Amino acid sequence: MEKVLDIQNLCATFSIQKKDYEVLHDISFSVNRNETVCVVGESGCGKSVTTLCVMQLLPGNGKIKSGSIYLNGTDLTKLSKKEVRKFRGKKMGMIFQEPMTALNPLLTIGYQLRENIMNHRGVNKSEANKLALEYLEKVGIANPDKRLKQYPFQLSGGLRQRILIAMVLSAQPDLLIADEPTTALDVTIQKQVLSLLNDLKKEMNAAILFITHDLGVVAEIADRVVVLYAGRKVEEGTTKQIFKNPLHPYTIGLMKAVPNVDLDEFVIQPIPGTFPNITEKIEGCRFNPRCPHANTCKKCFEEAPQMLEVEPGHYVACHLSK
Amino acid sequence: MKRYIVKRLGMIVILLLGLTFIVFSSLYFAPGDPAEIAAGVSATAEEVEQMRVYLGLDQPFFVQYGNYLAGLLHGDLGTSLITRQPILDELLVRLPNTLNLAVASMILACLVGIPLGIVAAIKKDTWIDNLLTTVSLFGISIPNFWLGSILIIVFCVQLKIFPTGGMSEPFWTAKGFMQVFLPSLSLGLQVAASFMRIGRSSMLDVLQSDYIRTARSKGLKERIVILIHALKNAMIPILTQMGTSFGGLLGGAMVTEQVFAINGIGSYLINAINQRNYYAVQSTVLVIAFMFVIVNLIVDLLYCVIDPRIRYD
Ligand SMILES: Nc1ncnc2c1ncn2[C@@H]1O[C@H](COP(=O)(O)OP(=O)(O)OP(=O)(O)O)[C@@H](O)[C@H]1O
Ligand code: SF4
Ligand SMILES: [Mg+2]
Numbered sequence: 079m080e081k082v083l084d085i086q087n088l089c090a091t092f093s094i095q096k097k098d099y100e101v102l103h104d105i106s107f108s109v110n111r112n113e114t115v116c117v118v119g120e121s122g123c124g125k126s127v128t129t130l131c132v133m134q135l136l137p138g139n140g141k142i143k144s145g146s147i148y149l150n151g152t153d154l155t156k157l158s159k160k161e162v163r164k165f166r167g168k169k170m171g172m173i174f175q176e177p178m179t180a181l182n183p184l185l186t187i188g189y190q191l192r193e194n195i196m197n198h199r200g201v202n203k204s205e206a207n208k209l210a211l212e213y214l215e216k217v218g219i220a221n222p223d224k225r226l227k228q229y230p231f232q233l234s235g236g237l238r239q240r241i242l243i244a245m246v247l248s249a250q251p252d253l254l255i256a257d258e259p260t261t262a263l264d265v266t267i268q269k270q271v272l273s274l275l276n277d278l279k280k281e282m283n284a285a286i287l288f289i290t291h292d293l294g295v296v297a298e299i300a301d302r303v304v305v306l307y308a309g310r311k312v313e314e315g316t317t318k319q320i321f322k323n324p325l326h327p328y329t330i331g332l333m334k335a336v337p338n339v340d341l342d343e344f345v346i347q348p349i350p351g352t353f354p355n356i357t358e359k360i361e362g363c364r365f366n367p368r369c370p371h372a373n374t375c376k377k378c379f380e381e382a383p384q385m386l387e388v389e390p391g392h393y394v395a396c397h398l399s400k
Numbered sequence: 401m402k403r404y405i406v407k408r409l410g411m412i413v414i415l416l417l418g419l420t421f422i423v424f425s426s427l428y429f430a431p432g433d434p435a436e437i438a439a440g441v442s443a444t445a446e447e448v449e450q451m452r453v454y455l456g457l458d459q460p461f462f463v464q465y466g467n468y469l470a471g472l473l474h475g476d477l478g479t480s481l482i483t484r485q486p487i488l489d490e491l492l493v494r495l496p497n498t499l500n501l502a503v504a505s506m507i508l509a510c511l512v513g514i515p516l517g518i519v520a521a522i523k524k525d526t527w528i529d530n531l532l533t534t535v536s537l538f539g540i541s542i543p544n545f546w547l548g549s550i551l552i553i554v555f556c557v558q559l560k561i562f563p564t565g566g567m568s569e570p571f572w573t574a575k576g577f578m579q580v581f582l583p584s585l586s587l588g589l590q591v592a593a594s595f596m597r598i599g600r601s602s603m604l605d606v607l608q609s610d611y612i613r614t615a616r617s618k619g620l621k622e623r624i625v626i627l628i629h630a631l632k633n634a635m636i637p638i639l640t641q642m643g644t645s646f647g648g649l650l651g652g653a654m655v656t657e658q659v660f661a662i663n664g665i666g667s668y669l670i671n672a673i674n675q676r677n678y679y680a681v682q683s684t685v686l687v688i689a690f691m692f693v694i695v696n697l698i699v700d701l702l703y704c705v706i707d708p709r710i711r712y713d
Pocket of ligand 1: 093127356
């Protein structure tokens with residue numbers, strides 16, 4: 079299998095009032111060609127930061143402290159700003175979390191699409207226009223002609239999100255990063271966008287890194303799943319492994335937090351306790367204040383658990399998994 | 401957009417009407433007697449009384465205001481109490497000089513202030529940013545008349561590079577350029593500094609926005625991200641500042657015209673005040689306010705050009 083994206087031992091920090099705080103600690107995982115990997119976890123666990131590290135677009139106070147990010151075999155962390163730019167768009171494209179603000183309010187949809195296409199497909203303006211229409215149709219937008227002439231403020235959130243998807247796809251990147259592309263959309267459009275991404279993955283033979291905190295979405299789209307908790311990877315496995323046999327107490331907690339529609343059971347059982355801030359210091363396992371098993375095991379408070387492979391391709395970091 | 405423009409024009413009409421009222425009544429209630437000035441120092445009480453009737457000053461307030469408005473609608477800004485010439489003619493002779501100075505100062509302020517603001521934003525927290533921010537602080541606090549005098553002493557009297565004063569040609573001719581350079585420098589520097597500060601902060605704002613991150617994620621060259629994606633958005637607050645600065649320029653022009661011996665409406669106004677030439681003061685203030693309103697209308701139209709959210713609303 080060809081690894082398109084390979085993240086190894088990634089550590090990232092944010093400086094807040096001149097002090098560095100670790101937001102990602104020792105994250106490793108990869109995404110293969112023609113594969114969708116979902117990164118899941120609660121709000122604030124570092125999902126978006128992970129994607130921004132890959133794109134090398136961290137905000138000014140963020141920094142990659144150590145580790146490597148290989149894209150098609152090139153370590154992005156070793157490149158200069160100028161060199162990274164050549165990878166963006168063409169090799170890796172990103173759909174951002176917030177469709178309402180992700181498009182430039184003063185430029186037409188057409189301009190923003192064509193710009194990307196001309197840049198990465200080496201075509202002239204009229205050909206770019208044709209391709210733009212084609213991609214808008216691909217993402218299921220009616221009246222693409224009209225849309226090209228419009229400005230973002232004239233379109234709904236769902237349309238903007240699909241336009242962003244079309245824009246990213248039109249450069250034909252090897253890696254598609256989608257940061258909660260469906261959270262801002264209503265349920266029916268959400269379903270459309272997901273099946274669209276599924277189709278496009280097959281058609282374009284791309285690798286997809288998909289961020290979500292919605293396990294229902296994971297079940298629908300993921301081949302493999304990476305579970306993050308407070309900036310650490312706590313479990314990784316195929317979608318089947320994670321859903322059939324979740325091992326980390328946090329993953330099990332997340333599963334319980336999903337409303338089970340089939341059983342007519344709409345009550346969400348949230349994981350008790352609150353999520354730690356990145357400035358908080360916790361000894362041992364970061365999950366121990368909320369873990370139901372922590373009091374049975376002294377080690378949980380003394381050392382951070384190591385990542386173990388419990389079955390082929392299924393990894394978990396918990397002292398209880400032996 | 402049509403509705404937007406019609407609304408703006410309607411507001412301007414109301415604004416100008418209110419303005420005439422304020423200008424008129426502030427002089428009406430001001431101490432002093434225009435009839436006395438017009439009749440001259442040696443006039444008898446009777447002659448002053450005759451003059452009062454002649455000027456219509458014996459009429460009630462609202463009749464006088466009505467006559468004044470009716471005159472304005474016919475382009476009659478009144479007659480100078482001193483020279484007995486129509487004030488409109490006197491202003492029209494001087495207006496080009498003032499506009500020449502104001503526009504040249506504005507251009508200079510834009511050319512200097514906006515690019516420096518952008519550079520400071522891009523180089524945020526480096527020595528370049530710190531230097532520019534400090535310099536702009538000086539720029540904002542240097543008084544216009546002081547700077548003008550220093551410039552004259554250094555460049556006109558000692559180095560003899562520029563003429564010491566006067567204005568006869570527009571700024572785009574070679575002679576006009578030399579004439580307007582120092583005055584517009586002394587008048588425009590403060591404005592340039594304010595543009596730099598606004599430009600820097602609005603650029604910083606824009607550079608943090610999501611759509612700039614999107615533009616970067618597309619692999620665009622940084623130059624294109626700045627010039628196409630960021631600058632247009634950053635121009636909106638700068639435009640607002642341009643509108644308000646123009647008022648400051650017109651006010652500052654009074655001083656600069658005095659310092660550089662320019663025959664403009666600023667120095668005309670100062671003379672009129674000194675000579676208690678009531679009607680001339682009244683009309684000049686009105687003309688200056690009118691120009692300010694027109695400039696702000698132009699700014700509003702430019703918003704339309706830049707921002708589709710206004711254009712299509
Ligand atoms: N610029 C920043 N400065 C300081 N801390 C930050 C910054 N950006 C994010 N953080 C912190 O980093 C942590 C991870 O943020 P991130 O945006 O990756 O969360 P997320 O998993 O994407 O959450 P969500 O589901 O809400 O999008 C959070 O605790 C957040 O508060
Ligand atoms: S290591 Fe301990 S505290 Fe952490 S998840 Fe496992 S049992 Fe819970
Ligand atoms: Mg996020």
